[in-house]
Amino acid sequence: MSKKVFLETVGCQMNVLDSELVAATLRKAGYQLVADPKQADVILFNTCSVRQHAEDKIYSALGQLRRHKQRHPHKIIGVLGCMAQKDQELIRQRAPHVDIICGPGQLGKLLYLLEEVERTRQPQLAVSLGRADAHRPEVERSFESYDPLREPELRTNRFQAYVRTQFGCDKFCTYCIVPSVRGPEQSRHPDEIVAEVRFLADQGCKEVTLVGQTVNSYHYRFGDGRMVRLSDLLYRLHDIPGIRRIKFITNFPRDMTDDLLQAVRDLPKVCRYLHVPAQSGCDIILRRMKRMYTVAFYRDMLARCRETIPGVAISSDFIVGFCGETEESFQRTCDLVAHAGFKNSYIFKYSPRPGTKAFELYPDDVPEEVKRRRNNDLLAIQAKVSLADHRRFIGQTVEILVEGPSKWAYKLSNHTGHDAGQPSDWLQLTGRTGTDHIVVFDGPKNLIGEFVQVFIEDASPYTLFGRLSSPVLADNGEKTKEGMLLEPITLLGSRAHDNSAEQPNPAYEDRETSFSNGSRSLYQRRLSLPIVQDQA
Ligand code: SAM
Numbered sequence: 001m002s003k004k005v006f007l008e009t010v011g012c013q014m015n016v017l018d019s020e021l022v023a024a025t026l027r028k029a030g031y032q033l034v035a036d037p038k039q040a041d042v043i044l045f046n047t048c049s050v051r052q053h054a055e056d057k058i059y060s061a062l063g064q065l066r067r068h069k070q071r072h073p074h075k076i077i078g079v080l081g082c083m084a085q086k087d088q089e090l091i092r093q094r095a096p097h098v099d100i101i102c103g104p105g106q107l108g109k110l111l112y113l114l115e116e117v118e119r120t121r122q123p124q125l126a127v128s129l130g131r132a133d134a135h136r137p138e139v140e141r142s143f144e145s146y147d148p149l150r151e152p153e154l155r156t157n158r159f160q161a162y163v164r165t166q167f168g169c170d171k172f173c174t175y176c177i178v179p180s181v182r183g184p185e186q187s188r189h190p191d192e193i194v195a196e197v198r199f200l201a202d203q204g205c206k207e208v209t210l211v212g213q214t215v216n217s218y219h220y221r222f223g224d225g226r227m228v229r230l231s232d233l234l235y236r237l238h239d240i241p242g243i244r245r246i247k248f249i250t251n252f253p254r255d256m257t258d259d260l261l262q263a264v265r266d267l268p269k270v271c272r273y274l275h276v277p278a279q280s281g282c283d284i285i286l287r288r289m290k291r292m293y294t295v296a297f298y299r300d301m302l303a304r305c306r307e308t309i310p311g312v313a314i315s316s317d318f319i320v321g322f323c324g325e326t327e328e329s330f331q332r333t334c335d336l337v338a339h340a341g342f343k344n345s346y347i348f349k350y351s352p353r354p355g356t357k358a359f360e361l362y363p364d365d366v367p368e369e370v371k372r373r374r375n376n377d378l379l380a381i382q383a384k385v386s387l388a389d390h391r392r393f394i395g396q397t398v399e400i401l402v403e404g405p406s407k408w409a410y411k412l413s414n415h416t417g418h419d420a421g422q423p424s425d426w427l428q429l430t431g432r433t434g435t436d437h438i439v440v441f442d443g444p445k446n447l448i449g450e451f452v453q454v455f456i457e458d459a460s461p462y463t464l465f466g467r468l469s470s471p472v473l474a475d476n477g478e479k480t481k482e483g484m485l486l487e488p489i490t491l492l493g494s495r496a497h498d499n500s501a502e503q504p505n506p507a508y509e510d511r512e513t514s515f516s517n518g519s520r521s522l523y524q525r526r527l528s529l530p531i532v533q534d535q536a
C-alpha cells in the first residue's frame with residue numbers, strides 16, 4: 001500500500017513552488033498526498049523565516065504533534081525550507097520528535113532522508129553551508145538546484161505556473177534573513193528555463209510567473225563573456241507557443257533597467273504589472289535598511305516605468321516600525337504611498353530576525369502598538385489610492401484569465417453543498433487582468449482557465465466587479481479544454497494558493513497584514529494546521 005504524505009506550506013512563491021516540486025518527487029516515488037495529517041505516514045512542513053510569526057506557528061504546530069508522535073512513533077515528521085536552514089539543531093531542541101530537517105538547498109535529498117529515517121530510526125539533517133562557512137563557489141554548490149519535472153495535477157491549476165529564474169539573494173537588506181537561508185544569488189541557465197516553460201506549455205500552461213527574490217537582477221554569464229539578462233529571457237519565452245501571459249516577481253528598484261522596461265512595453269505577452277517593493281519612504285530608514293537607493297531615485301524609477309510602459313500597474317511592499325523609524329520617517333512613507341499610485345501595497349510590521357545585520361546593530365525600538373497603528377494607517381492610505389485606481393476601470397471591458405470560483409462561491413458551496421440559486425454550472429468566478437487586477441463576475445464553471453472579456457460595473461479597493469462580455473476563443477476558434485479543472489486541487493494540506501477575490505497577489509501568502517483583509521484569513525487558514533487529535 002502506498003505511503004501517505006501531508007505537506008503544509010507557509011511563505012512566499014518560492015515555497016509554493018518548492019512544495020509543488022517536493023510533492024511531484026514524492027508522488028513519483030509512490031507516495032499519496034493527503035489533506036489530513038491524521039491519515040499521513042509522513043507529515044512535512046515547508047517553512048518560512050521572514051517573520052517571527054511564521055516560525056511561531058510552525059513551532060506551535062510541531063508542539064501539538066508531540067503526543068501524536070509518541071503514540072505513533074513510526075510516523076515521520078519533517079521540517080523543510082527556510083526554518084530548517086536557519087534553526088537547524090534548534091528545531092531538534094525545541095521539537096525533539098522531528099525526524100527530518102531539510103534546508104531549501106537540499107530538497108533533492110528528501111527521499112534519501114526519508115529512507116534513512118525508516119532504515120535507521122535516527123533523525124536526519126541536511127542543510128547547506130552558511131554564507132561565511134566557505135568560499136562562495138563552495139557555498140553556492142551546497143545550495144543544490146532542484147528542478148524535477150513538473151506535474152500539472154500538483155498545482156492549483158494546470159494553466160498557471162511559477163518558474164524559478166534564480167536561487168538566493170545577494171542584496172543583504174539589513175532586516176532580511178533570505179540571503180542567509182536561501183544562499184548566494186545564482187541565475188539558472190536560460191536554456192533550462194526556456195525548456196521548462198516549453199514543457200509547461202505542452203502540459204496546457206498558459207501563464208507563467210517567473211520568480212526570483214530579485215527577479216530583475218537575473219543575469220546568466222556564459223564562459224565566453226556573453227550575458228543573458230531578464231529582458232533577453234523574456235524575448236525567448238515570448239516565442240513559446242501556448243504561453244499567453246508572462247509575469248515576473250519580485251523586482252529590486254535599483255535593477256529596473258531600461259532594456260527590461262522596453263521589453264515589457266514591446267512584448268504583448270508580458271504583463272504590464274511590476275511589483276517593486278519600496279520598503280520605506282524615508283531616506284534615513286532606507287539607508288539603515290541598506291536598500292541602496294533614495295526616495296528620489298525610487299520616484300524617478302516609478303516615473304520611468306510609467307513613461308516607458310503606458311498603463312503599467314505597480315505594487316509595492318513596506319515595512320513599518322523598522323528600527324529608528326520616527327513619526328516623521330513614517331510620515332514620509334505615508335506621503336510616498338499617498339502619491340505613488342500603487343495598485344496595492346503589502347505592509348508588514350518589522351520583525352527582528354536573529355542572524356541579520358539589523359538585529360545585530362539596531363534596537364527594535366518601535367513599540368508593538370505603534371507598529372500596529374502605523375500598519376493600519378498605511379493600509380488606510382493605500383486603500384484610498386487603490387479605490388481610485390480601481391474606479392478607473394468602471395465602464396471598461398477588460399480581458400481576464402479566469403482562475404477559479406471566488407471566495408464567496410467557495411463559502412456558498414461549502415455551506416450548501418451546491419451553488420444555490422444558480423444553474424448548476426454557474427457560479428461566482430474570479431480572475432485577473434494582465435495588470436494583476438482581481439475581477440469577480442458570474443459565469444459558467446467551464447470558463448475556468450479561459451481568457452474572457454468582462455465589462456466592469458463596480459469597484460472596491462480590492463476588487464473589480466463585472467459581467468461577462470464574451471468568452472475569448474482559443475487560437476483555433478474552439479473553446480480550449482485545458483482549463484476544465486472544476487475543483488481546485490486541495491493540495492498540500494490546504495489550497496496551494498487560493499486566488500479568490502480578496503487576495504490581491506499570490507506572491508506572499510504568509511503576510512500578517514496586507515492591503516487585503518482576505519490575506520489575513522488566508523494566513524491564518526494556511527497556518528491553522530489541521531491539528532491531529534490523539535485518540536483518547
Ligand atoms: N525579495 C523580495 C524583495 O526584495 O522585495 C521580497 C522578499 S521578502 C520574502 C518579502 C517581503 O517581506 C519584503 O519585501 C519585506 O517587505 C518583508 N520583510 C522581509 N524581512 C522582514 C522583516 N524582518 N520584518 C518584516 N517584514 C520583512
Ligand code: SF4
Binds near residue numbers: 169171177214
Ligand atoms: Fe531580502 Fe532584500 Fe534580498 Fe529582498 S532584496 S530577499 S528584501 S535581502
